[in-house]
Amino acid sequence: MLASVLWVLIIGFFGGQLARRLGAPPLIGMILVGIILGPQVRNVISEDVLGAADELRTLAVMIILMKAGLGLDREKLAQQGSVALRLGFLPAAIEAIAIAFAAMVIFKFDFPIGLLLGCVIGAESPAVIVPGMLRLKSLGWGVTKGIPDAILTGSALSDVLLLLVFSLLLSFLGDGGIEQIVLPGGFTFTALQLLPLQIIMQIFLGVLLGYLAARLLVVVLTKQNWTQNIVQDTVIAASLALFLVIVAHDLPYFSGYLAAMAMGFFLIELDAPLARRLRGGFDSLWIVAEIFLFVLLGATIQLQVLEKILLPGILILAIGLLIGRMLGWYLSTLGSNWNWRERLFLLPGNSAKATVQAAIGAIPLSQGIAGGETILAIAALSILITAPLGAWSTMTFAPKLLTKGEVDPTKVTVSTRTLLLAAVDTSSLATEVLTKVADLARRSNGEAIILHVINTSSQQDIQQIKQQTKQLLSDIKYEFLTITGAVPEEIIRIAEEFHVTAIVMGKRGHQPWEQVLLGSVSQAVLETSHIPVILLENREYDTNSL
Structure with missing residues (x-):
């Protein structure tokens, strides 16, 4: 049997x-x-x-x-x-x-x-x-x-x-x-x-x-x-x-x-x-x-x-x-x-x-x-x-x-794919971003895209990010992307191209020039993205959706 x-x-x-x-x-x-x-x-x-x-x-x-x-x-x-x-x-x-x-x-x-x-x-x-x-x-x-x-x-x-x-x-x-x-009453x-x-x-x-x-x-x-x-x-x-x-x-x-x-x-x-x-x-x-x-x-x-x-x-x-x-x-x-x-x-x-x-x-x-x-x-x-x-x-x-109408998710199971985009640089805040993405992906049974926009990074820096990603997201299905270009524009372009659920990124770095750069990057992404953005700072995060 x-x-x-x-x-x-x-x-x-x-x-x-x-x-x-x-x-x-x-x-x-x-x-x-x-x-x-x-x-x-x-x-x-x-x-x-x-x-x-x-x-x-x-x-x-x-x-x-x-x-x-x-x-x-x-x-x-x-x-x-x-x-x-x-x-x-x-x-x-x-x-x-x-x-x-x-x-x-x-x-x-x-x-x-x-x-x-x-x-x-x-x-x-x-x-x-x-x-x-x-x-x-x-x-x-x-x-x-x-x-x-x-x-x-x-x-x-x-x-x-x-x-x-x-x-x-x-x-x-x-x-x-x-x-x-025969019913009661003789009927x-x-x-x-x-x-x-x-x-x-x-x-x-x-x-x-x-x-x-x-x-x-x-x-x-x-x-x-x-x-x-x-x-x-x-x-x-x-x-x-x-x-x-x-x-x-x-x-x-x-x-x-x-x-x-x-x-x-x-x-x-x-x-x-x-x-x-x-x-x-x-x-x-x-x-x-x-x-x-x-x-x-x-x-x-x-x-x-x-x-x-x-x-x-x-x-x-x-x-x-x-x-x-x-x-x-x-x-x-x-x-x-x-x-x-x-x-x-x-x-x-x-x-x-x-x-x-x-x-x-x-x-x-x-x-x-x-x-x-x-x-x-x-x-x-x-x-x-x-x-x-x-x-x-x-x-x-x-x-x-038939005519296609709006789906009511409260009445039927809607197949949705949770895909998170982690925008990381070479600063120590990348650890916070990767850790948060791993946590969110585990909670939602989701996947991740790890994006690094090459600016002044060396091959050694990129390999270090890849190694850190492999360690922190060992049980998460992810794809690591490295591209060149303007940082805010590339983050938004990749997010829209892959139809991600949310963008996770750091709010600022630790060096003075990085504070200026990342401050402007996060501000630019917040102002132009139609996808929810999660900003991390000092192990805390805020969620903003535009």
Whole structure:
């Protein structure tokens, strides 16, 4: 089992990075690695790991939905009005119905089995859609109108709807009829009649439990201070989210995944600093979870059953997507402020299938339902086609179809690089500058540029600065530059060329002529630099930004 875990992690990681270097989404490489390592080809993944695939997928989906919740923007969702709510029901429902009718013609299914197939295929994949939408938010694409937020919310709600209908159809097809439910007072209803109430209850209780869980986290992690660092914060938050998901499996009265997403969302409202810390922690968890998720997805794909239904399966997917789902997208955005380009973006941004199909695709076959093998094959086909295509097309077409807006760093992780510029001379104050840069770089996990503008320095002086730099910044990634020219102009030019975060320099030297020179240099840099400048003097520093 440990060897299998090692294969999954190492080969899955490098398979994903190879795909990225070739210009494809990493998940393509991970899925291909899973197919190769799985029982269909090399069969090197142990039965224990394959047997735990469903549980590992559940854990991975919980992590990605917490990331989604921690990245939602309440103001943007309120601005969209009912668009997010409609995206949660109309596209998935209409796609499922379109697939049901198409399956009746192509595969000669009856309507319940066709709708069962529609529920399997119509569900959206949070494992593909959530990272894509959070990436768009971090880059600013579509954030002005809240398009990524609407897609994130709609994706979570649509899975609630289709999974409920799927469970209802399984009960009907397995028992030969729809169960009668007797309520107090002698009122009798079928499960189908109670479906709208079940959907409302699952959503309401999921959101409520997510809110209560968020408040509990704030009490435990912030007010009571039971943890000491971000790792412990993340472990407690992830454990609570996983607990909600597990309880929802045993008590199916609320959506555990929706509760996990809601918990992340409410954490932003209740304690934004805690939410920011957890966002970074779940980003780290996702790095490992993503590998397991997509490698095990590839390992569970049944290649031998794809050959028979390849062309009709592609036709079914095309009908569901290009007829059913596009009609749902049109109705969902009707009356909104989305233009035709933004509506068209829903085609690449909101159509990926993966995790839900892998989780429920084999259930009809295992329960002996007619057409179960075909349902499983089309579920596998939908993963192979739409997951890589959706991940690739989201990032490819977003710049062409969406408008770039201002990124809100309080709602999403923004990748920033801390790069410090240390401007040093040959005086003893260079030690202070290098020491401060090393300290700031360690605190921010940053890098440094050490700049010496040659004026009257000898080669021996420069070698001494290099040796001192190597000693003080031994654990910091840095680049040492020596140039000639006017000191203030060159400092600012290099800072702007490398897009540094801040300039660190000394305020004055020790010799009278150096006092004049460095005084004028620091004054000139302060007056002309648009980049923050940190001045050091006698082991103390001031920060000035112009």
